[in-house]
Amino acid sequence: MGAGDEHVSGPQYGELKNPTKHFNGSSNTGICTATRCPPGGGAGSSGSYTAATPAAAPAATPAASAKLVTFVFGDSLAEVGNNNYLQYSLAKSNYPWYGIDFVGGRATGRFTNGRTIGDIISAKLGIASPPPYLSLSPYDDALLGGVNYASGGAGILNDTGLYFIQRMTFDDQINCFGKTTEAIKAKVGKAAAEKLLREAVYFVGIGSNDYVNNFLQPFMADGQQYTHNEFAGLLISTLEQQLVRLYELGARKVVLHGLGPLGCIPSQRERSRRGRCLRMVNKWVQHFNSLVYNLVVKLNGHLPASEFAHADTYSVVLNLITNPQAYGFKVSNTSCCNVDTTIGGLCLPNSKMCSDRRDFVFWDAFHPTDAANVILADKLFSSLFSATPTASNAAAITLH
Numbered sequence: 001m002g003a004g005d006e007h008v009s010g011p012q013y014g015e016l017k018n019p020t021k022h023f024n025g026s027s028n029t030g031i032c033t034a035t036r037c038p039p040g041g042g043a044g045s046s047g048s049y050t051a052a053t054p055a056a057a058p059a060a061t062p063a064a065s066a067k068l069v070t071f072v073f074g075d076s077l078a079e080v081g082n083n084n085y086l087q088y089s090l091a092k093s094n095y096p097w098y099g100i101d102f103v104g105g106r107a108t109g110r111f112t113n114g115r116t117i118g119d120i121i122s123a124k125l126g127i128a129s130p131p132p133y134l135s136l137s138p139y140d141d142a143l144l145g146g147v148n149y150a151s152g153g154a155g156i157l158n159d160t161g162l163y164f165i166q167r168m169t170f171d172d173q174i175n176c177f178g179k180t181t182e183a184i185k186a187k188v189g190k191a192a193a194e195k196l197l198r199e200a201v202y203f204v205g206i207g208s209n210d211y212v213n214n215f216l217q218p219f220m221a222d223g224q225q226y227t228h229n230e231f232a233g234l235l236i237s238t239l240e241q242q243l244v245r246l247y248e249l250g251a252r253k254v255v256l257h258g259l260g261p262l263g264c265i266p267s268q269r270e271r272s273r274r275g276r277c278l279r280m281v282n283k284w285v286q287h288f289n290s291l292v293y294n295l296v297v298k299l300n301g302h303l304p305a306s307e308f309a310h311a312d313t314y315s316v317v318l319n320l321i322t323n324p325q326a327y328g329f330k331v332s333n334t335s336c337c338n339v340d341t342t343i344g345g346l347c348l349p350n351s352k353m354c355s356d357r358r359d360f361v362f363w364d365a366f367h368p369t370d371a372a373n374v375i376l377a378d379k380l381f382s383s384l385f386s387a388t389p390t391a392s393n394a395a396a397i398t399l400h
Helices: 117-125 141-145 170-188 190-199 208-215 228-248 279-302 313-322 370-384
Strands: 070-074 146-148 201-205 253-257 307-311 331-335 360-362
Touching: 070 117, 070 170, 117 370, 141 146, 141 170, 170 190, 170 228, 201 228, 208 228, 208 279, 228 253, 228 279, 279 307, 279 313, 313 331, 313 370, 360 370
Parallel strands: 070 146, 070 201, 201 253, 253 307, 331 360
Antiparallel strands: none
16 A cells, blocks of 8 residues: 555554443433344244244253353354355355365355454364354254354445345344344253353454445445435444344343454555555544444443443554565455456456465455454454463453
């Protein structure tokens, strides 16, 4: 990128912020407006979630007694294959060259050449990466070990990513989590289920698509009818309702990933005259991140026993982009896979790849490479866990 376009400021990269609990105001109740929640890949649901408990459920033992349980929500940066089960979704990566560096060299629905940040953190914790929700049956024992609900194209707003036809919005994902909580209660009982949910860690990375595939798209209405301040306010008010809903369903330890410098990803650089970062986009993202931080303050002050934390991913990604050589990379202004941003910016089977994927920060026009994800996961992990995780201390979020 051009010198002087961006600089690292604010918290050190990888810093995890848990604001002081001091908010005493009221909070909106959670609203679940999901239009889809296929149980184990089945038909969708509509409106508010209503639990359905079978007459007899198989006995099981809570996984929380032995290992940390994680639940993952988000978009393509965290997806591990949910969209593979959505027949008409245009947001899929279940084809070469995605997964070329994953186990077995196969495409799994992850939007990178290898592992996601979540995969890497799970490996560090000594646990399996949570499976995609839509790959499981409604009362699968695997639900007890954690689930990944992330879906490529998903956003905070339900109209984000509409042109992908099918995707699980954040509302959809929370709705599906509601079904998961009922299944867990049916398996292990209410008290054990509440303990499992209370001690689990929830990773939420959402909002990038609300910019890249909504506000910044000239053919989407939101970018035309709202100023950025109005749009950011809409995102935050919606996100608050969603996070309160998660809390009401049993979540307590929630890590919110801040947005990275979207103005510096290859798809946005293509819009600049010299291939540089788009300053205005990054300014908007920083404003949004500050509002999310304030929301974390509010939620922690109002919701008893809540441990919401805001992970500053903006500065770590920006540092990686502006100083790639410091991390062993050579290229950070374009992607390893030669993509056409006019037709989606994804890596296609006939796309030309770089000679060494380890040299590049970005895999396609939107997503980091496996090598970059390792760096980002290491930073996040060191902020989350102060010591080698064990069954007794892994669920404790260390904030600094």
